Amino acid sequence: MHQNSRIEQVEEIIRRNSDMVYRLAFSMVKMQQDAEDVCQEVWMQYIRKMPTFESLEHERAWFIRVTVNLCKNMWKSAWRQKVVSMDMSVAEEIMPGDGTFDKKKEYSKAESKNLWEESLLTDKEEGVVEAVKRLPVKYRAVIHLFYYEEMSIEEIARSLKLRPSNVRTRLTRARNMLKEWLKEDV
Incomplete structure (x- = not known):
């Protein structure tokens, strides 16, 4: 194959999957910088391995699997476990508990955009987003893939290398946790 083609x-495959990879990574790691780091590593793995895909579905499943694995690895790392508590105090400095942000503080363009977009959510939507963020990673992943990526149970099972019954169980447990948490907030 000619080098330019x-x-x-490669550029087309990355372009086709970049939004999905970022959304999935962000839903799992919850921080923009970490999600960007995961995406970068996904693309590096893709370029290093250069897998060939039988179909677009196979391609998508490969990127989902790699993204999920990298997110899990990030959460397992000792460095990450120590840094999360520090990041939370920084987040509280940026966004005090009353939901407003400190006007005296300088914000990056990305932080300002995220704060503005988050303020557009209704209270109910915000409650759902926060509840989803509280889910354990294995439940958050299936919720994200099912509702946000609109994947079928079978597609999720193939992507995560689970049986469809395991995906259904995780979805049911995640929904039950969300219902319980959202009931408490009402």
Whole structure:
């Protein structure tokens, strides 16, 4: 294959999957910088391995699997476990508990955009988003893939290398946890 056409093919595959990979990573790691780091590593793994895909579904499943694994690895790392508590105090400085942000503090363009977009959510939507963020990673992943990526149970099972019955169980447990938490907030 000609070098330029291979580069164009790689760029197209990355372009086709970048939004999905970022959304999935962000839903699992909950922080923009970490999600971007995961995405970067996904693309590096893709370029290093250069897998060939039988179909678009196979391609998508590969990227989901790699993203989920990298997110899990990030959460397992000792460095990450120590840094999360520090990041939470920084987050509280940026966004005090009353839901307003400190006007005296300088915000990056990305932080400002995220704060503005988050303020557009209704209280109910905000409650759902926060409840989903509280879910354990294995439940958050299936909720994200089912509702946000609109994948079927069978597609999720193939992507995560689970049986469909395991995916259904995780969805049911996640929904029950969300219902319970959202009931408490009402």
